[in-house]
Amino acid sequence: MKPIQLWLPLLNVSWDTPSFSRDIQRAQREWLGEDKVWLLPGLKETKRWCLQAGVSTYKECAIPSESFNVITIADVSKNTGMYPPVDTALPKDWNGKLPHNLLDLWLNSNDPAFGSTNNHFKMNLPFFSDEKVFFREVDIGFTPGPSFPIADIDEENNEIKLKWPPDDSNIIESISPEAESKEIFGNYGWEEEPVADGLNTVINESGRKATHTILLWDFPFKEMFPFGGGMDLLKQKQQLKYYALHAKKNQNRIAEQVSKFTSQGWTTLENQLILPTLVTEGLEELFFNIEGSFSIEVDSFKDFLNHKKYDEVFRKMIPVTRIFGWEGYFWWELNNLVNKRGKSIKSCALCGNIITGRIDKEFCSKTENSACFKKRKANNKRNERKVVNRRDKTKLKKRDHD
Numbered sequence: 001m002k003p004i005q006l007w008l009p010l011l012n013v014s015w016d017t018p019s020f021s022r023d024i025q026r027a028q029r030e031w032l033g034e035d036k037v038w039l040l041p042g043l044k045e046t047k048r049w050c051l052q053a054g055v056s057t058y059k060e061c062a063i064p065s066e067s068f069n070v071i072t073i074a075d076v077s078k079n080t081g082m083y084p085p086v087d088t089a090l091p092k093d094w095n096g097k098l099p100h101n102l103l104d105l106w107l108n109s110n111d112p113a114f115g116s117t118n119n120h121f122k123m124n125l126p127f128f129s130d131e132k133v134f135f136r137e138v139d140i141g142f143t144p145g146p147s148f149p150i151a152d153i154d155e156e157n158n159e160i161k162l163k164w165p166p167d168d169s170n171i172i173e174s175i176s177p178e179a180e181s182k183e184i185f186g187n188y189g190w191e192e193e194p195v196a197d198g199l200n201t202v203i204n205e206s207g208r209k210a211t212h213t214i215l216l217w218d219f220p221f222k223e224m225f226p227f228g229g230g231m232d233l234l235k236q237k238q239q240l241k242y243y244a245l246h247a248k249k250n251q252n253r254i255a256e257q258v259s260k261f262t263s264q265g266w267t268t269l270e271n272q273l274i275l276p277t278l279v280t281e282g283l284e285e286l287f288f289n290i291e292g293s294f295s296i297e298v299d300s301f302k303d304f305l306n307h308k309k310y311d312e313v314f315r316k317m318i319p320v321t322r323i324f325g326w327e328g329y330f331w332w333e334l335n336n337l338v339n340k341r342g343k344s345i346k347s348c349a350l351c352g353n354i355i356t357g358r359i360d361k362e363f364c365s366k367t368e369n370s371a372c373f374k375k376r377k378a379n380n381k382r383n384e385r386k387v388v389n390r391r392d393k394t395k396l397k398k399r400d401h402d
């Protein structure tokens, strides 16, 4: 794949939230190649530090911001190796390798369930004294998010349908349900002190009440969106699915979404090639790689770091496509399929899964849906047997005649 750089937030705030989008602009200006950026309201000036974890050194920084968040910056190599390999919004089970079928998984994933939460989380936050950083566990509480009217409850299937925009609103076409809801219904607060186990009710200034919920995703999305995300994430998913299935007439819209979620960024070969190869494929593979591509022969990693060409080659700034959030990554993947590789996307004629491939492809491949694939192969065999049986019978009949 083409190497990329992902900017992944801990709190999946809508990218259309003005304060968050300003914070991300500030973070990009201040960023000097760190693995993690803390957005800390109340901080006076940017702080930078290093953390030692085993043999690895992680670079982090904190910048003064309007809203709280933690952004992991992960480089993805052409072999899908990631650095850092595991972090916030990067599932442990991947072992530092970006799965190649993530877009398929997302398009075919179940919609999330709703759970209750009191929006309180314990986290180790950085504090600073005399230019030193130290971490302390803090209980952080977030205010409730925007509210959305329920249009229908299907008790038999345990499903609820939400409706946005509301019928009586003057929204022409919803762009950011979260921002629009805040304009229409205003901010919500807790009706009573929220409890950790049980439903919590929230109320706005005009007395409108709602039940507070969090989105619960299946694996791997529950780790990619650690705090669940909101209605804008759901809308992004729906829109992505719609454009994927109607890709031909939405090519421009897909490209438009990509430009919203990407920018021209920079990285180094150290982050894009050396570290991902080292942590996901090992030292031997790394040495093989650098000898082949850069004619650098070394016996140890220490020798490699001290090599006279190291800084000049591997620490030099190089351009990279920077992608914001997993939402951005999915748009980028869809754009590659549709606008760059000219692939077709449709529903499998047997199970309805969304599948990608050549224009004449009709059914799931083994990797897309192995159950559907096996069923189809079994059916094919059965049909073949029927044909064979029929042939045998005709032969018998013929013999009778003879």
Ligand SMILES: [Zn+2]
Binding pocket: 348, 349, 350, 351, 352, 353, 363, 364, 369, 372, 373
């Ligand atoms: Zn199928």
